[in-house]
Amino acid sequence: MIWDNNFAVSIFPILLQGLWVTVQITLLGTLLAAVLGLVFAVLRRLAIPVLSQVVSFLVVFVRGTPLLVQAYVAFFVLPAYGVSFNALTTGIVVIGVNYSAYMAEVYRSGIQGVPKGQWEAATALSLPGVRTWGRIILPQAIRTVVPMLGNYLIQMFKDSAVLSAITVVELMATAQAIGSSSFRYIEPLTLAALLFLAVSYPASRLVNRLERRYAPQH
Amino acid sequence: MDAVIQYAPLLWQGLLTTILVTVMGGALCLVVAFTAGLARLSRHRILRWPAGIFIEVFRGTSLLVQMFWLFFALPFFGIQLHPLTAAVLALGLNEGAYAAEVVRGAIASRAKGQTEACIALGMDPALRLRRIIIPQSIPAMLPPFGNVMVDLLKNTSLVSLVTVADLTFSAQMIRSTTGQTTAIFITILVMYFALSYLLTLLTSWLERRFALDRKALTLQRKENALMKVGAA
Amino acid sequence: MRPSTEPQAVVTGAPVTTEPIIRFQNVSKNWGTNQVLKNLNFEVAPGEKVSIIGPSGSGKTTILRILMTLETPSEGKVIVGGDTLWDVALGQKVRETKQLRETRRKIGMVFQQFNLFPHMTALENIIEAPIHVLGMNKAEARERAAELLNLVGLGKHMNHTPPQMSGGQQQRVAIARALAMRPKVLLFDEPTSALDPELIGEVLSVIRNLAHTTDMTMLMVTHEMRFAEEISDRVVMFDNGAAVESGPPAQIFKDPQQERTRNFLRAVLQH
Numbered sequence: 001m002i003w004d005n006n007f008a009v010s011i012f013p014i015l016l017q018g019l020w021v022t023v024q025i026t027l028l029g030t031l032l033a034a035v036l037g038l039v040f041a042v043l044r045r046l047a048i049p050v051l052s053q054v055v056s057f058l059v060v061f062v063r064g065t066p067l068l069v070q071a072y073v074a075f076f077v078l079p080a081y082g083v084s085f086n087a088l089t090t091g092i093v094v095i096g097v098n099y100s101a102y103m104a105e106v107y108r109s110g111i112q113g114v115p116k117g118q119w120e121a122a123t124a125l126s127l128p129g130v131r132t133w134g135r136i137i138l139p140q141a142i143r144t145v146v147p148m149l150g151n152y153l154i155q156m157f158k159d160s161a162v163l164s165a166i167t168v169v170e171l172m173a174t175a176q177a178i179g180s181s182s183f184r185y186i187e188p189l190t191l192a193a194l195l196f197l198a199v200s201y202p203a204s205r206l207v208n209r210l211e212r213r214y215a216p217q218h
Numbered sequence: 219m220d221a222v223i224q225y226a227p228l229l230w231q232g233l234l235t236t237i238l239v240t241v242m243g244g245a246l247c248l249v250v251a252f253t254a255g256l257a258r259l260s261r262h263r264i265l266r267w268p269a270g271i272f273i274e275v276f277r278g279t280s281l282l283v284q285m286f287w288l289f290f291a292l293p294f295f296g297i298q299l300h301p302l303t304a305a306v307l308a309l310g311l312n313e314g315a316y317a318a319e320v321v322r323g324a325i326a327s328r329a330k331g332q333t334e335a336c337i338a339l340g341m342d343p344a345l346r347l348r349r350i351i352i353p354q355s356i357p358a359m360l361p362p363f364g365n366v367m368v369d370l371l372k373n374t375s376l377v378s379l380v381t382v383a384d385l386t387f388s389a390q391m392i393r394s395t396t397g398q399t400t401a402i403f404i405t406i407l408v409m410y411f412a413l414s415y416l417l418t419l420l421t422s423w424l425e426r427r428f429a430l431d432r433k434a435l436t437l438q439r440k441e442n443a444l445m446k447v448g449a450a
Numbered sequence: 451m452r453p454s455t456e457p458q459a460v461v462t463g464a465p466v467t468t469e470p471i472i473r474f475q476n477v478s479k480n481w482g483t484n485q486v487l488k489n490l491n492f493e494v495a496p497g498e499k500v501s502i503i504g505p506s507g508s509g510k511t512t513i514l515r516i517l518m519t520l521e522t523p524s525e526g527k528v529i530v531g532g533d534t535l536w537d538v539a540l541g542q543k544v545r546e547t548k549q550l551r552e553t554r555r556k557i558g559m560v561f562q563q564f565n566l567f568p569h570m571t572a573l574e575n576i577i578e579a580p581i582h583v584l585g586m587n588k589a590e591a592r593e594r595a596a597e598l599l600n601l602v603g604l605g606k607h608m609n610h611t612p613p614q615m616s617g618g619q620q621q622r623v624a625i626a627r628a629l630a631m632r633p634k635v636l637l638f639d640e641p642t643s644a645l646d647p648e649l650i651g652e653v654l655s656v657i658r659n660l661a662h663t664t665d666m667t668m669l670m671v672t673h674e675m676r677f678a679e680e681i682s683d684r685v686v687m688f689d690n691g692a693a694v695e696s697g698p699p700a701q702i703f704k705d706p707q708q709e710r711t712r713n714f715l716r717a718v719l720q721h
Binding site: 332334338341342349 | 518519520551554555557558559561563565566567568569578579583627628631
Binding site: 002061063064065066067068069070072073076077080158159160161162164165172175176179184185186189190192193196197200201204 | 274275277278279280281282283284286287290291293294295368372373374375376378379386389390393399400403406407410411414415
């Protein structure tokens with residue numbers, strides 16, 4: 001027998017626990033990425049000398065390097081400088097920072113998509129900068145950005161498997177641990193794949209629907 | 219930094235492997251993208267459905283899971299792949315599934331009038347696709363293809379987890395022997411970044427090369443040059 | 451008095467002496483509950499130049515699109531040059547047959563939006579189908595393409611791509627491209643509707659030239675009434691999915707018999 005059903009059933013609860021960790025990483029990571037990405041996008045747009053350039057370079061650099069290597073840096077390098085969390089926290093921070101670079105780009109296009117007339121109207125009304133950003137520009141920019149955030153959330157859900165390499169015990173690491181201790185890889189790896197699919201497929205369908213609903217109005 | 223210098227040959231080997239995996243994975247990705255993307259557009263259900271399932275499964279699960287499955291689970295079916303083969307296969311199929319959607323999207327969004335003009339000229343579907351629809355869609359495909367290729371390059375780092383001695387694998391080895399973590403990781407981050415940047419440059423060069431009216435511009439330049447020669 | 455627009459009415463104009471090259475027999479086209487063509491019977495003689503006029507949404511373009519096999523009739527039979535192009539029973543699922551592909555070779559089409567291939571030069575646009583569909587050798591195809599480009603007055607533009615040409619030039623290349631396939635029937639679907647007013651003349655003069663110098667059958671949907679009057683052997687007025695009236699241009703434009711034709715002509719000729 002290639003596929004052992006009893007074995008598959010017996011490991012399913014442990015895999016579900018792994019899935020739950022993966023979901024937590026994804027939700028917290030997305031939250032971090034959404035906030036950081038917004039900060040980066042606004043900093044770039046404000047064109048503050050040096051700072052804006054540094055932010056721009058960081059965003060491009062993070063997008064140009066592998067998540068796995070970034071995770072290794074956070075896991076192996078940072079503790080040498082006294083910065084150290086547990087693996088799970090490190091994982092969430094790494095994947096959050098990684099995706100913030102992508103989300104900064106999404107926000108940027110959202111901000112660019114707000115018609116120039118909106119800025120001009122805000123100036124004509126002598127609205128202060130914070131008010132202009134907070135009440136006029138960002139609400140319009142973020143509306144068009146929502147579906148893209150959804151896409152990145154799903155992408156992060158799948159990418160978080162990479163964090164198993166720095167000992168975060170999420171779905172992938174759980175499957176791998178079962179495999180190496182029982183010498184049976186088919187059941188845990190296939191079930192892990194199916195669990196990923198079971199979450200990401202309906203989710204991407206949902207985002208597709210959102211995409212149509214939040215289609216830009218202008 | 220001395221660890222980096224001392225182990226430079228190992229890093230060089232790793233770099234070559236990373237490039238090799240990228241090139242092979244990229245080639246497979248393109249083949250998969252056009253096969254699955256075109257099948258997805260087929261009028262025949264027998265082609266459309268399997269392509270759809272393939273695309274959804276490979277986009278819906280993690281690349282790492284796919285790679286591990288090919289490496290660890292496949293042997294139970296009596297198929298033992300070389301680590302490099304498993305790695306390239308997983309990368310090519312996974313990124314190919316994403317790129318298939320690029321192909322499908324670019325072709326589906328072609329103006330309907332182009333197909334109608336082909337029918338009016340008596341061109342059969344295969345000729346239409348080969349001579350008109352695909353060449354026209356290439357410029358629209360290039361920028362997203364560029365993104366897929368950069369993704370693929372970055373994801374080659376995962377092959378280190380199935381024992382392929384790429385750049386990341388070499389760095390890990392040097393780290394565990396020398397303990398010089400910072401220098402070695404900064405070095406490979408910069409190397410990956412340089413490779414990504416090169417891929418971006420390549421993509422924008424191709425975009426210029428395949429721009430729709432580029433051909434006419436060169437022809438005209440030739441014409442103008444001839445006229446100048448004639449006038450002189 | 452309602453004019454005779456009962457579905458069974460066969461529209462005849464100029465007496466058809468020879469076997470018609472195009473024959474529509476009881477052809478209908480439905481879009482959901484909307485009937486675009488209502489049991490149409492319509493014939494065109496070989497070499498005849500026919501203009502189809504009428505308000506938009508009257509089904510004129512559908513006739514051309516069914517002939518070019520860009521659209522499937524819901525019901526009815528279409529015969530071209532003695533061969534059956536369509537023979538559809540209501541509710542029947544239609545497949546593309548070899549017979550259909552061969553029959554449609556006799557027909558060429560010039561589109562409202564030109565539909566030139568934007569990644570190819572004017573010359574390449576013209577030689578593409580002769581080489582790859584007819585199997586013509588490249589030198590011969592190029593020679594013929596150059597002739598055709600001269601014919602439409604664009605001999606100097608053979609290496610230009612569509613984005614580099616004006617709409618009028620593009621449409622003239624499109625006409626040359628259709629001619630390169632030596633069709634027996636050439637369809638024009640509002641060939642000047644997408645053009646700026648100052649570019650219409652150059653395209654019309656190419657079509658006029660063709661009408662006067664070739665024995666090709668030409669079927670044109672147009673809003674250019676004066677032009678239709680000038681070049682047509684016969685003008686057919688369409689309204690509401692049916693041919694209302696058909697006859698020589700002098701009769702249709704000077705002395706229309708049907709109220710709907712009069713109303714339509716009054717509306718379009720007013721300005």
